Amino acid sequence: MLDDIARLLEIQRRDAEILSFREEEEKLIADLSRREGILDRTKRELEGRREERRKMAMSRDEGQLDLDSKLESVKKLELQLFQLKTNKEYQALQREIGVLKEACTDIEDRILNFMEDIERVNSEIKERDKSVAEMEAGIAKAAENLDRDKGRVTAEIHRLDGEKRIIGSSVDQLLMARYEKILSHYGSRAIVLVVDDVCQGCYTNLPRHTVDEIRVSEKPILCENCARILYLDDHEGRDSES
Numbered sequence: 001m002l003d004d005i006a007r008l009l010e011i012q013r014r015d016a017e018i019l020s021f022r023e024e025e026e027k028l029i030a031d032l033s034r035r036e037g038i039l040d041r042t043k044r045e046l047e048g049r050r051e052e053r054r055k056m057a058m059s060r061d062e063g064q065l066d067l068d069s070k071l072e073s074v075k076k077l078e079l080q081l082f083q084l085k086t087n088k089e090y091q092a093l094q095r096e097i098g099v100l101k102e103a104c105t106d107i108e109d110r111i112l113n114f115m116e117d118i119e120r121v122n123s124e125i126k127e128r129d130k131s132v133a134e135m136e137a138g139i140a141k142a143a144e145n146l147d148r149d150k151g152r153v154t155a156e157i158h159r160l161d162g163e164k165r166i167i168g169s170s171v172d173q174l175l176m177a178r179y180e181k182i183l184s185h186y187g188s189r190a191i192v193l194v195v196d197d198v199c200q201g202c203y204t205n206l207p208r209h210t211v212d213e214i215r216v217s218e219k220p221i222l223c224e225n226c227a228r229i230l231y232l233d234d235h236e237g238r239d240s241e242s
């Protein structure tokens with residue numbers, strides 16, 4: 001039994017290593033997908049800014065067309081001024097020209113505003129293009145790291161699994177099956193130490209007879225609370241026996 005416990009502990013040590021390899025890999029995968037999420041969001045925002053710029057340029061061009069046609073009208077009306085006979089007609093046309101010129105000034109202001117906005121959006125787009133490029137480079141590097149790591153982790157897990165199989169082949173098969181079942185339930189630590197009559201898996205105080213049983217039984221003793229396999233440290237065993 002003691003030999004089996006020692007072997008299970010060896011197996012558990014390898015399972016802990018396998019778990020930490022998997023967690024390390026999961027972290028890399030999570031980091032990569034976090035970066036990809038940010039990149040996607042940034043690209044969508046960038047697309048939105050480009051669309052905004054396109055609309056502003058369209059409004060600027062429409063304004064320019066409107067301005068050109070109004071300026072043309074002003075020119076025509078100013079020519080007509082010379083052909084007018086009465087002062088009244090002259091003043092009426094002057095007023096019309098004045099209104100048109102004011103409208104032109106408004107349009108010019110609007111065009112200038114659009115141009116300023118476009119310039120601002122242009123520099124924003126330029127900045128974001130730069131960060132997208134940086135993000136893409138970072139993601140490529142992270143993906144490369146992950147690929148390399150996957151290869152390493154697969155090899156390490158393969159090695160540890162092999163060692164587990166060799167050690168496990170000399171463990172009682174029922175006990176081995178129980179160990180695997182508890183491990184798959186908790187994810188780690190299927191076999192735990194008892195310290196001062198306390199299960200180190202769930203920290204429940206174990207009845208005295210359970211602790212005594214661990215010492216003498218040929219069968220594995222499980223914690224009544226968490227069902228993990230219990231063992232006593234040799235050193236502790238000698239201490240409490242003396």
Ligand SMILES: [Zn+2]
Pocket residue numbers: 199200201202203204223224225226227228
């Ligand atoms: Zn327990």
